[in-house]
Amino acid sequence: MKNILKTKAMTMQFGGVTAVNALEIEINEHEIVALIGPNGAGKTTAFNMITGVYTPTNGAVIYTDAEGQECNITGMKPSEIAKIGIARTFQNIRLFKDLSVYENVIIAKHLHLKSDFMSATLHMPWYNKEQAKAEEKVEELLKKVDLWDMREEKASSLPYGKQRRLEIVRALATEPRLLLLDEPAAGMNPKETDELTVFIKQIRQEYNLTVFMIEHHMELVMEISDRIYVLDFGETIAKGSTEEIQNNKRVIEAYLGVDEDA
Amino acid sequence: MKNKRDLILSAILLIVLFGASWFANSELDSYIRRIVNLCLIYAIIGLSMNVTNGFAGQFSLGQAGFMAIGAYTVGIFTVPVELRANVFYAVPMNPFIADIQMPVWLALIVGGLLAALVAFLIGTPVLRLRGDYLAIATLGFSEIIRICITNASSFTNGALGIKDIPPLNDVRYIFVVTAITFVFIAALINSSYGRAFKAIREDEIAAEAMGINLYKHKCLAFMISAFFAGIGGGLYGTLLGTVDPKNFLFTLTYNFLLIIVLGGMGSITGSMLGAIIVTAGLEYLRIFDEPLKLFGTMIPLFRPGFRMVMFSALLMACVLFWRHGIMGTREITWSKLIAFCKNPIGFFKRKGAAQ
Numbered sequence: 001m002k003n004i005l006k007t008k009a010m011t012m013q014f015g016g017v018t019a020v021n022a023l024e025i026e027i028n029e030h031e032i033v034a035l036i037g038p039n040g041a042g043k044t045t046a047f048n049m050i051t052g053v054y055t056p057t058n059g060a061v062i063y064t065d066a067e068g069q070e071c072n073i074t075g076m077k078p079s080e081i082a083k084i085g086i087a088r089t090f091q092n093i094r095l096f097k098d099l100s101v102y103e104n105v106i107i108a109k110h111l112h113l114k115s116d117f118m119s120a121t122l123h124m125p126w127y128n129k130e131q132a133k134a135e136e137k138v139e140e141l142l143k144k145v146d147l148w149d150m151r152e153e154k155a156s157s158l159p160y161g162k163q164r165r166l167e168i169v170r171a172l173a174t175e176p177r178l179l180l181l182d183e184p185a186a187g188m189n190p191k192e193t194d195e196l197t198v199f200i201k202q203i204r205q206e207y208n209l210t211v212f213m214i215e216h217h218m219e220l221v222m223e224i225s226d227r228i229y230v231l232d233f234g235e236t237i238a239k240g241s242t243e244e245i246q247n248n249k250r251v252i253e254a255y256l257g258v259d260e261d262a
Numbered sequence: 263m264k265n266k267r268d269l270i271l272s273a274i275l276l277i278v279l280f281g282a283s284w285f286a287n288s289e290l291d292s293y294i295r296r297i298v299n300l301c302l303i304y305a306i307i308g309l310s311m312n313v314t315n316g317f318a319g320q321f322s323l324g325q326a327g328f329m330a331i332g333a334y335t336v337g338i339f340t341v342p343v344e345l346r347a348n349v350f351y352a353v354p355m356n357p358f359i360a361d362i363q364m365p366v367w368l369a370l371i372v373g374g375l376l377a378a379l380v381a382f383l384i385g386t387p388v389l390r391l392r393g394d395y396l397a398i399a400t401l402g403f404s405e406i407i408r409i410c411i412t413n414a415s416s417f418t419n420g421a422l423g424i425k426d427i428p429p430l431n432d433v434r435y436i437f438v439v440t441a442i443t444f445v446f447i448a449a450l451i452n453s454s455y456g457r458a459f460k461a462i463r464e465d466e467i468a469a470e471a472m473g474i475n476l477y478k479h480k481c482l483a484f485m486i487s488a489f490f491a492g493i494g495g496g497l498y499g500t501l502l503g504t505v506d507p508k509n510f511l512f513t514l515t516y517n518f519l520l521i522i523v524l525g526g527m528g529s530i531t532g533s534m535l536g537a538i539i540v541t542a543g544l545e546y547l548r549i550f551d552e553p554l555k556l557f558g559t560m561i562p563l564f565r566p567g568f569r570m571v572m573f574s575a576l577l578m579a580c581v582l583f584w585r586h587g588i589m590g591t592r593e594i595t596w597s598k599l600i601a602f603c604k605n606p607i608g609f610f611k612r613k614g615a616a617q
Contacts, residue, residue: 051471082473096464107461110454111473117482120453174473
């Protein structure tokens with residue numbers, strides 16, 4: 001299997017605090033990989049380094065593009081990283097709240113636009129053609145994920161579960177190869193979580209995605225992950241398949257604490 | 263099909279309005295004509311300010327500076343060459359530009375482009391700032407522009423200002439420029455770039471994660487805004503007939519801030535409404551400045567200056583009852599107008615229920 005993303009000794013220090021220390025991750029194409037760990041373990045920091053929000057103080061992020069070329073994406077801008085095929089969602093939903101569902105999704109198509117600003121403003125034929133194609137894709141996508149009927153509604157007026165879903169759909173609209181989900185099930189009830197599990201599996205199949213996610217819902221993680229990385233205080237304390245992680249002593253200690261009598 | 267209908271209706275409206283401007287030009291007296299012209303010019307600048315402040319969500323207060331650039335370009339290049347020695351009597355005009363004379367339309371475009379260029383230069387450092395800091399920095403730059411103009415005497419005649427600008431008291435001309443501005447900005451906002459601006463306004467971090475280059479788009483919005491502010495400033499110069507640095511104090515910017523806040527930040531039709539209300543309102547409230555005799559006694563409050571008190575009170579009422587301005591981020595569209603005409607009472611009821 002070819003890998004799609006690799007981090008080499010990726011480290012982030014804020015002042016004297018090491019939030020993530022020498023993180024080594026390898027994600028293969030078409031896998032679902034989970035990153036777990038207690039609060040403050042540095043999971044979101046790791047995501048922010050991969051997506052360009054932070055520049056790692058040390059180490060490198062290597063991405064393998066669709067042609068199989070390895071490229072070093074360390075320190076690239078978030079917008080450039082989105083362009084090469086890595087999309088993400090956020091821990092606290094970050095939708096464009098006052099815009100409609102449809103606008104939220106079609107904005108994600110802007111990065112594929114080749115027309116310059118003048119031809120877009122004057123609605124030149126080549127721009128209209130590009131735009132029509134984008135609109136078609138958005139319609140198809142929204143219909144597939146059952147949001148088409150709500151396209152006119154304000155994003156902020158959707159129910160919570162739907163907002164989470166919309167955020168994933170918006171990320172999908174950038175046509176990524178690697179999708180980073182930051183706690184997609186946070187705040188969801190069991191029914192919504194089940195729906196999400198099905199949804200993630202479905203989109204992975206349909207869009208040939210690789211998924212890398214941070215999640216606290218262990219049921220969800222154990223059900224859909226191929227492999228798991230566990231972080232604690234910025235250190236990688238374990239990695240492996242779901243069974244390996246479930247039986248790993250250090251992971252249990254990190255989550256439940258050490259038994260003093262033992 | 264709906265799009266086609268809207269296009270046709272808009273075209274008809276533009277033609278009708280152009281006809282009206284023709285009528286206004288020949289039939290109305292010069293006082294009313296001046297108010298109409300001022301409305302139109304304020305609308306241009308209000309629209310331009312709405313691009314950065316309302317749509318891209320970048321709170322910029324540099325409009326007066328960009329207007330000054332446009333106004334001075336028009337001033338410098340349209341004063342007839344033979345009159346220039348008269349205007350530049352203290353410091354002779356720089357020989358480099360002394361013989362260049364342009365027609366007004368060309369001077370307007372050059373002024374707009376110069377303003378956009380300055381916006382690009384300012385934008386590089388300034389657009390890294392956010393919120394209040396951006397407002398302060400742009401305000402500062404607008405004053406810097408004004409002070410540069412005051413001191414570049416051989417180009418701008420310094421504090422004496424430039425007089426004898428050929429007046430352009432033609433409502434049709436100004437109307438056409440306003441219409442072009444309106445159509446251009448409406449088309450921009452309805453394009454993919456306009457949506458990118460809105461995305462930046464809503465959430466910069468998410469916008470960037472969706473592949474929108476923040477700096478590029480903010481700079482673009484800033485330059486477009488400056489371009490039209492320059493053109494509006496140029497027209498303002500021809501309307502006044504003279505430009506002098508004191509016309510472009512930073513307080514001028516607040517007029518346009520008022521227009522877009524009143525009309526609705528992020529609404530093009532709102533800016534038009536705002537421009538008309540503010541300009542016309544300030545004129546028609548002049549009755550409060552004149553002494554009033556009621557039942558044989560003089561009402562003591564009615565004296566020069568009372569107009570501004572009334573205007574402020576009205577504004578406060580507006581802001582209290584329409585927190586997001588008259589239009590908010592909504593637009594007056596043809597579909598809404600038609601729905602309103604069919605059922606005026608039901609229209610407001612439905613809208614009320616939706617809120």
